Amino acid sequence: MTQPVLADAPGPDVTAPIPRITEPAHRRGSWRPGAVAWWVFAAVPAGLALLAAVRAPRMHVLLDYWHVFTKITDDSGNLLLGQVFTYHLDQPFVVPSLLFYADAAWFGGDNRVLTVLTIVLLVVAVLALRTMLPRQLSPTSRGALTAGISWLLFSSHATELWVQGTNGISWVPAVTACAIAIACAHHGRLALASGAAVLGCLSFGAALPIWFVIAFIMWLRKESLLRTAILAGVGIVVVGAWWLTKPAGAQSGSTAAFDPDGRLSVIAAAAGGLWSVDTAVIAVIAGGLTITLLGLLLSSTIGDRLRDSAGTDAGWAGLALYAFALALMLALGRTTTNVPGGNVGLISRYALVAALATVALFVLTTLRRPQWSQRHLVAAVAALALITHAIGGGKADEVRRSYAPLTLSAIALRVDAPAALDALHIQRDAAPAARALHAYPFTDEFTLGCHGPELGGHVDLATAQPMPSGGPGDAHGAIDSPAATAGALVTGWAVVAGTPPDCILLTDPTGTVTGGGITGLPLTAAQGPATPAGATAWRAAAGPTSGPLVVLAVRGGHLHRIS
Numbered sequence: 120m121t122q123p124v125l126a127d128a129p130g131p132d133v134t135a136p137i138p139r140i141t142e143p144a145h146r147r148g149s150w151r152p153g154a155v156a157w158w159v160f161a162a163v164p165a166g167l168a169l170l171a172a173v174r175a176p177r178m179h180v181l182l183d184y185w186h187v188f189t190k191i192t193d194d195s196g197n198l199l200l201g202q203v204f205t206y207h208l209d210q211p212f213v214v215p216s217l218l219f220y221a222d223a224a225w226f227g228g229d230n231r232v233l234t235v236l237t238i239v240l241l242v243v244a245v246l247a248l249r250t251m252l253p254r255q256l257s258p259t260s261r262g263a264l265t266a267g268i269s270w271l272l273f274s275s276h277a278t279e280l281w282v283q284g285t286n287g288i289s290w291v292p293a294v295t296a297c298a299i300a301i302a303c304a305h306h307g308r309l310a311l312a313s314g315a316a317v318l319g320c321l322s323f324g325a326a327l328p329i330w331f332v333i334a335f336i337m338w339l340r341k342e343s344l345l346r347t348a349i350l351a352g353v354g355i356v357v358v359g360a361w362w363l364t365k366p367a368g369a370q371s372g373s374t375a376a377f378d379p380d381g382r383l384s385v386i387a388a389a390a391g392g393l394w395s396v397d398t399a400v401i402a403v404i405a406g407g408l409t410i411t412l413l414g415l416l417l418s419s420t421i422g423d424r425l426r427d428s429a430g431t432d433a434g435w436a437g438l439a440l441y442a443f444a445l446a447l448m449l450a451l452g453r454t455t456t457n458v459p460g461g462n463v464g465l466i467s468r469y470a471l472v473a474a475l476a477t478v479a480l481f482v483l484t485t486l487r488r489p490q491w492s493q494r495h496l497v498a499a500v501a502a503l504a505l506i507t508h509a510i511g512g513g514k515a516d517e518v519r520r521s522y523a524p525l526t527l528s529a530i531a532l533r534v535d536a537p538a539a540l541d542a543l544h545i546q547r548d549a550a551p552a553a554r555a556l557h558a559y560p561f562t563d564e565f566t567l568g569c570h571g572p573e574l575g576g577h578v579d580l581a582t583a584q585p586m587p588s589g590g591p592g593d594a595h596g597a598i599d600s601p602a603a604t605a606g607a608l609v610t611g612w613a614v615v616a617g618t619p620p621d622c623i624l625l626t627d628p629t630g631t632v633t634g635g636g637i638t639g640l641p642l643t644a645a646q647g648p649a650t651p652a653g654a655t656a657w658r659a660a661a662g663p664t665s666g667p668l669v670v671l672a673v674r675g676g677h678l679h680r681i682s
Contacts, residue, residue, distance in 0.1 A: 157262025228558030233284025275511030305434025330354030388464030534662030
């Protein structure tokens, strides 16, 4: 029997966006070859960062580490818990302070523990952000976006975070806690989001705006207006309490001038830092475009909310807002021209701001354009990942060069060289607590790196070959510092058969080793024109001595006398 025709039956909606799912649901497994390939691709930048972290020198920590360590310990190495809850550089610093102490007390003050932990925390941030990708996306799209997030957060621009542990473990715990808070808020888990926000605020000032971000996400999700208002109120209380209790005055050499143009350029450079090494104008242009496009996408998200259509991009909109808040805080609290490139937004550790902004922009654009093919998405992810990583190579090289002299800190602490410690910005008062905790370099593992002679040992000065600054021969070197005296930082350059020496030894007139130094450092502007090919700079710390210092370069067990 013929069925009656329903004249008013609705037809298919031909205007609906085409979802980016091309395989049946039962075949969308997480471990298909394509998904595995994307996980491998996503792991590459994290693996490169981990390799750099593991290979970093044992004592590659900055003055902030020693300042905090001295503040939170007594001379016996005991933790002064009350000092943990004080500000550092006008920032809350509870979690990093405890991590600094744990590193010294449990891991011998090994910088590599902090750098590896920084990598682990960033991996957690990547996985937290991945949870916000809609399940409606195909495995290929989710895998590609996950890889993009990983490549951006582990950009070579941020090499500073895993070459030395001080800034990494100061900055990353707060950012990771905020990423977790944003992901939890995206899924409506307010209690977990609030807990992560509290942890972030105990870590660093970078987490202070997170309460407003969570409130914004909750509003986009159409959660209770009362809860949203309470979260915003908590944010006001937290920021207000910090503002009323923080130390007075500018910190970190930042300017106190009004300077709206300079601060605006920092905001833009911080958002576009992945596209430049040291040219501020390029970063400013890229950052301006990023902020503009994010503004358009946020307006669309807010428009959907006002039209009573809660979307799936609330968390990504929150991430965009958080990235902008970080850039704004950076401009308000750290603007200074006394940095390479003249713009603080180009500093390596702040590359995370640009990474978060770019991640938000890329994911929001993808979610707003579901009609784009997977092929185009894959090509865009690969191009964005590889281009920004390649650009960051120049910044990574700059970071390694600038932090290379930190390796001398172990020798300077061990020989107690006041002038050398001052030059390295290490507080001499940190030594008693480090010695009491048996932290490096106050352990049996300490070495000068000469593959033989050590502090207190004796070398035969009669076997040392002369090392003139010029003339015939394959060994040349010179001292730049005016006088090699006890406790001083001694500098110069050297080359043996076209390569750097293994190390520098400082002895008294009898050949007793009283100090040492590192080689292979970049030549200074004054050294460069006057040195032969293959020469590199060196630095040494002089310990107590009974007479004039003798400076020796050691290469393959052979001694070469520079002075």
